[in-house]
Amino acid sequence: MTDKVIICVAPTGALNTRESAPYMAYTVEEQAVEAKNCEDAGASVYHVHVRDERGANSGDPKIYGELVEHVRAESSQLIQIGGALGPVRDPDTGIIGYPFTEEDRLKALETKPAPDMFTVKIGAVELRIPAENYDTIGLRNSPKFLRQAIPTVMGKGLCLELEIFDLGCLYNAKILEDEGLFGPNGLSSPGCYMHYVMGHGGQPATMKHLMYMYEEGQKLFPNAEICVSAAADDCYPLVTTAMLLGCNMVRCGIEDSRRLSNGERAKSNVEIVENVVRIAREFGRDAATVEEATEMLMPRSAAQRAA
Numbered sequence: 001m002t003d004k005v006i007i008c009v010a011p012t013g014a015l016n017t018r019e020s021a022p023y024m025a026y027t028v029e030e031q032a033v034e035a036k037n038c039e040d041a042g043a044s045v046y047h048v049h050v051r052d053e054r055g056a057n058s059g060d061p062k063i064y065g066e067l068v069e070h071v072r073a074e075s076s077q078l079i080q081i082g083g084a085l086g087p088v089r090d091p092d093t094g095i096i097g098y099p100f101t102e103e104d105r106l107k108a109l110e111t112k113p114a115p116d117m118f119t120v121k122i123g124a125v126e127l128r129i130p131a132e133n134y135d136t137i138g139l140r141n142s143p144k145f146l147r148q149a150i151p152t153v154m155g156k157g158l159c160l161e162l163e164i165f166d167l168g169c170l171y172n173a174k175i176l177e178d179e180g181l182f183g184p185n186g187l188s189s190p191g192c193y194m195h196y197v198m199g200h201g202g203q204p205a206t207m208k209h210l211m212y213m214y215e216e217g218q219k220l221f222p223n224a225e226i227c228v229s230a231a232a233d234d235c236y237p238l239v240t241t242a243m244l245l246g247c248n249m250v251r252c253g254i255e256d257s258r259r260l261s262n263g264e265r266a267k268s269n270v271e272i273v274e275n276v277v278r279i280a281r282e283f284g285r286d287a288a289t290v291e292e293a294t295e296m297l298m299p300r301s302a303a304q305r306a307a
Helices: 028-041 061-074 102-110 143-155 167-178 207-220 232-245 269-282 290-297 299-306
Strands: 004-009 045-048 078-081 117-121 159-164 192-198 226-230 249-252
Touching (some): 004 226, 004 269, 004 290, 028 061, 028 269, 045 061, 061 102, 078 159, 078 290, 117 143, 143 159, 167 207, 192 207, 192 232, 192 249, 207 232, 226 232, 232 269, 249 269
Parallel strands (some): 004 249, 045 078, 078 117, 117 159, 192 226, 226 249
16 A cells, blocks of 8 residues: 555546536536546546537547547546446437447547556446436456457556456456466556446445455455445445555546535535545545556556656
């Protein structure tokens, strides 16, 4: 554990709307401003989704490329594309589904200019969406897909976030590590880390289950960096627990919870980031700067930035 904690902000999510979060940044221009504001508040990683002209969540590499350009013009935050691309709410019907194929998700890796980071989910999970117009969202990550996506992410020099939804995912990650998929140092290699995504149809979002996940992860990957997130009311208890356990990265933002730790609705992502920074400081930790986050997660990129 270091005294610094990396704060990743997920400022939009795939399903939020102006109705659910009036302050949400929709356009690439708005997201660039949001990135700068969140960086000033203490965030160093910016987890992005994009919208098409109808306002629906999109996987278009062209829109992602425009977003990367705009964000880099305003902020130095590390930009992370959510590689599952996320579920989609149809703006006309309100029905929620998951239209993206594994091929669509691989195409997101063609984004130019490239992001700094890319997420890859492991295993299969049925996402639990608390909504009336909910269609089944079964997210499958086939072994073939993982054996394509993971080497591609790492081969491009991007930081790989491996999303872990339950213990089965954790042990499947060990199988892939034993195959050499993450390089000679496995998941302890610079440029990759694991993200324990609690809830959402995977491992229950409780402190007990997080501690069990953490203990099992330490047995399998004792030197791997760990990020933790959880949804809605479980967000703050679990990111706090993660920081106390020694995890060096946590995630927050309206993709995960639109509330503050006191239960009040947040008025902005900045308020949410400030809330997590305050919690970290109460336990003797502080938010990592972008430079510190880069050094912790992507030392090769840190050297390039400094050159």
